[in-house]
Amino acid sequence: MDFIGEKLLQVVIALAVFAALIGLIMLVVDRAPKSDKEKITVIGFLAPAAILLLVGLVYPAVTTSFLAFTDSSGKVNGVDNFVWIFTQPEALVTLRNTVIWTVLVPLLSTSFGLAYAVFIDKARGEKVLKALVFMPMAISFVGAGIIWKLVYDYRGPGIEQTGVLNALRVALGLDPKQFLLDAPGNTIFLIIVMVWIQTGFSMVILSAAIKGVPVELVEAARLDGANPWQQFVNVTLPGIRGALVVVLTTITIATLKVFDIVRTMTAGNYDTSVVANEMYTQAFRAGEPGRGAALALILFLLVLPIVVYNARVLRQQREIR
Amino acid sequence: MTVTPTPDGATQKTRVRKSQTNKEVTGDDAAPMMRRVKTKLTSRWATAAAVIIAVVWTVPTFGLFVSSFRPAAKQVGPRSDGWWNAFTDWQFTFKNYVDVTASAGSQSANLSQYFVNSIAIVVPVTVFVLVLASMAAYIFAWGKFKGRDAGFIFVFTLQIVPLQMALIPLLTLFTQVLQIPPGSYAQLWIAHTMFGLPLGIFLLHNFISEIPGEVIEAAKVDGAGHTTIFWRIILPLSVPALASLAIFQFLWVWNDLLVALVFSGGTADVAPITQRLAEISGTRGNKDYLNPAAAFVSIIVPLLVFFGLQRYFVRGLLAGGLKG
Numbered sequence: 001m002d003f004i005g006e007k008l009l010q011v012v013i014a015l016a017v018f019a020a021l022i023g024l025i026m027l028v029v030d031r032a033p034k035s036d037k038e039k040i041t042v043i044g045f046l047a048p049a050a051i052l053l054l055v056g057l058v059y060p061a062v063t064t065s066f067l068a069f070t071d072s073s074g075k076v077n078g079v080d081n082f083v084w085i086f087t088q089p090e091a092l093v094t095l096r097n098t099v100i101w102t103v104l105v106p107l108l109s110t111s112f113g114l115a116y117a118v119f120i121d122k123a124r125g126e127k128v129l130k131a132l133v134f135m136p137m138a139i140s141f142v143g144a145g146i147i148w149k150l151v152y153d154y155r156g157p158g159i160e161q162t163g164v165l166n167a168l169r170v171a172l173g174l175d176p177k178q179f180l181l182d183a184p185g186n187t188i189f190l191i192i193v194m195v196w197i198q199t200g201f202s203m204v205i206l207s208a209a210i211k212g213v214p215v216e217l218v219e220a221a222r223l224d225g226a227n228p229w230q231q232f233v234n235v236t237l238p239g240i241r242g243a244l245v246v247v248l249t250t251i252t253i254a255t256l257k258v259f260d261i262v263r264t265m266t267a268g269n270y271d272t273s274v275v276a277n278e279m280y281t282q283a284f285r286a287g288e289p290g291r292g293a294a295l296a297l298i299l300f301l302l303v304l305p306i307v308v309y310n311a312r313v314l315r316q317q318r319e320i321r
Numbered sequence: 322m323t324v325t326p327t328p329d330g331a332t333q334k335t336r337v338r339k340s341q342t343n344k345e346v347t348g349d350d351a352a353p354m355m356r357r358v359k360t361k362l363t364s365r366w367a368t369a370a371a372v373i374i375a376v377v378w379t380v381p382t383f384g385l386f387v388s389s390f391r392p393a394a395k396q397v398g399p400r401s402d403g404w405w406n407a408f409t410d411w412q413f414t415f416k417n418y419v420d421v422t423a424s425a426g427s428q429s430a431n432l433s434q435y436f437v438n439s440i441a442i443v444v445p446v447t448v449f450v451l452v453l454a455s456m457a458a459y460i461f462a463w464g465k466f467k468g469r470d471a472g473f474i475f476v477f478t479l480q481i482v483p484l485q486m487a488l489i490p491l492l493t494l495f496t497q498v499l500q501i502p503p504g505s506y507a508q509l510w511i512a513h514t515m516f517g518l519p520l521g522i523f524l525l526h527n528f529i530s531e532i533p534g535e536v537i538e539a540a541k542v543d544g545a546g547h548t549t550i551f552w553r554i555i556l557p558l559s560v561p562a563l564a565s566l567a568i569f570q571f572l573w574v575w576n577d578l579l580v581a582l583v584f585s586g587g588t589a590d591v592a593p594i595t596q597r598l599a600e601i602s603g604t605r606g607n608k609d610y611l612n613p614a615a616a617f618v619s620i621i622v623p624l625l626v627f628f629g630l631q632r633y634f635v636r637g638l639l640a641g642g643l644k645g
Contacts, residue, residue, distance in 0.1 A: 003437070005448075011441050011506075012446055014445045014507075015448060018449060018452075020447070029548055030548050034329065037546070037547075041460070041464065041546075042460055042464045042465075045459060045464070045551075046457055048453050049453045049456065052511075052514060053476065053518055055515070056511070056518075057504075057516075059481050059494075060486060061487060063490035066470065067354060095633075105612060115370065115374075119367040119370055119374075121367065129375050131628070131631065133375060135624070136378065138383070138620075138623040138624055139573060139624070140575070140576030140578070140620070141516040141574070141578065142598050142616075142619070143576075143598070143616045143620045145464065145602070146613070146615075147385045147616065150384055150385055150388060150613065151380075151381050160401065162401055163403070164384060164403065166403075167403050189516075198438075200378075251485075257483050257484065257485070259578070260578045260595075260599075264578070264602060265548070267603065283488070289489050292489060293489060294487075296483060296486040296489075297487075299483045299486070299562060300482060300483055300486055305477070311474050311477060311478055311582075317390075319383065321432060
């Protein structure tokens with residue numbers, strides 16, 4: 001167990017260096033001459049985060065954008081990488097899968113989450129019921145991958161099944177199925193894993209939103225003779241519109257970037273790859289950083305409309321304040 | 322860890338709706354006026370549907386949990402069967418857990434090493450992000466300078482730049498320009514801190530900007546400078562938001578695989594437990610029966626954090642979530 005000591009020492013040194021840096025900044029800000037104090041404070045407080053963001057996100061994003069137009073030896077090759085992405089069958093499958101993912105995951109997670117939030121609203125044991133569905137949020141994608149591999153486990157016909165789903169199929173008189181091997185159905189089975197994780201998120205947000213809908217409105221609708229379904233569609237749904245948008249956009253972004261699930265469950269084989277996974281494969285496994293960068297750029301372009309929309313909402317809110 | 326959420330109380334006047342929902346979610350005390358007529362959709366069918374969803378959502382994890390205690394012969398090979406048989410055929414063992422954590426040798430999963438790595442990566446990153454993000458969030462909320470709002474919105478949009486875009490150039494920068502030695506945690510610490518900052522600044526800003534201006538003005542009148550206000554007033558008042566961000570950051574870094582794959586080099590000296598888990602579950606072989614136990618060793622910490630601090634976790638989600 002001697003390795004622990006050495007590792008902890010690294011941690012302690014890092015924390016000490018960090019504390020010294022922050023202390024230094026505070027000292028400089030505190031001692032600044034009165035005339036420039038505000039300016040120096042702004043710089044001192046903002047500089048560490050700004051530098052890290054510029055180096056860690058802005059600079060790489062710009063570089064990647066250029067890299068996307070080069071080949072594996074670093075020479076500029078125009079739009080060849082994009083031509084490759086939009087013409088090669090394997091790359092097209094990747095794009096198709098990404099579209100399926102981004103349509104299905106937000107839709108299903110939000111629907112399940114909303115239904116569940118409505119069903120358990122004010123039910124007995126609401127907290128426990130919530131925790132059960134919310135729990136997958138805390139589990140890593142890698143762990144989720146292992147959990148679901150076990151669910152999808154396959155043994156040849158006639159042998160005792162170890163996966164829940166195939167055991168059910170056999171019990172119903174069907175043949176066991178290779179859930180993760182047969183395209184295009186296997187993509188759907190990967191998507192289920194993501195839905196399993198994200199439903200908890202949408203459920204928590206939507207549940208809170210539902211409770212925020214004024215009681216009087218629901219009550220009034222009920223007195224006017226609206227049945228539960230009408231109350232839900234005409235009062236509750238409009239009341240939680242904002243939360244719905246947030247949930248949908250957040251899950252969409254998370255889905256576009258999905259990597260770990262595909263990586264651990266099929267590694268993108270059997271026609272299950274998505275853009276984020278293919279980007280990793282091309283850039284770090286196949287020695288094609290240009291193609292990887294091009295895929296990353298496409299990912300960014302796909303996310304961009306959502307960014308613009310959110311930024312607009314944010315600006316409006318700040319103006320209201 | 323009991324915290325009195327002062328700013329919550331302070332913002333109650335301006336944002337009644339939100340504080341009400343918070344109260345509901347934490348489930349402490351539902352105000353009587355919030356008690357809804359129970360004729361909604363809570364019919365028998367709805368309850369049945371809810372129970373089915375709850376069961377379907379729980380069974381996969383439960384199955385893995387049961388499997389992790391089953392002997393090797395029951396999980397793989399000719400005598401293996403489904404985990405649900407464990408309840409009729411009562412055979413449980415701790416051997417899998419001992420094997421994945423304690424047994425030595427190059428073939429062993431050796432998870433205890435990777436477990437320590439995960440902690441050594443997560444703890445400093447969480448501290449770095451909390452301190453740097455709260456400093457930036459404070460200035461974005463209460464500093465006076467040109468381009469403040471534009472700057473903040475720019476940081477917000479950075480949140481959504483895909484990580485994937487940053488990986489290739491950043492790796493080049495770390496290894497070739499800055500010459501950060503591989504086989505140390507430094508690359509992972511810096512990378513994770515960079516990627517955690519946008520969300521951190523955004524979440525904390527939401528909270529810090531709603532601390533009443535009078536509190537800060539009063540401190541200024543008493544002669545307090547920015548540093549004093551930041552450490553003595555802002556941070557203590559922001560504890561609920563800091564707690565939720567800390568949980569987020571902790572879970573996010575602990576569960577990460579992509580950043581680890583790119584920056585850790587993959588050795589037992591640095592690589593986190595998720596990376597090792599992906600490795601051993603990715604290679605099919607006669608050690609497959611260890612996967613469930615290995616997975617649970619990696620899941621247990623986030624689950625404890627989640628169940629222990631659920632209240633703050635939810636509050637953090639709502640801080641950013643209900644604004645739209």
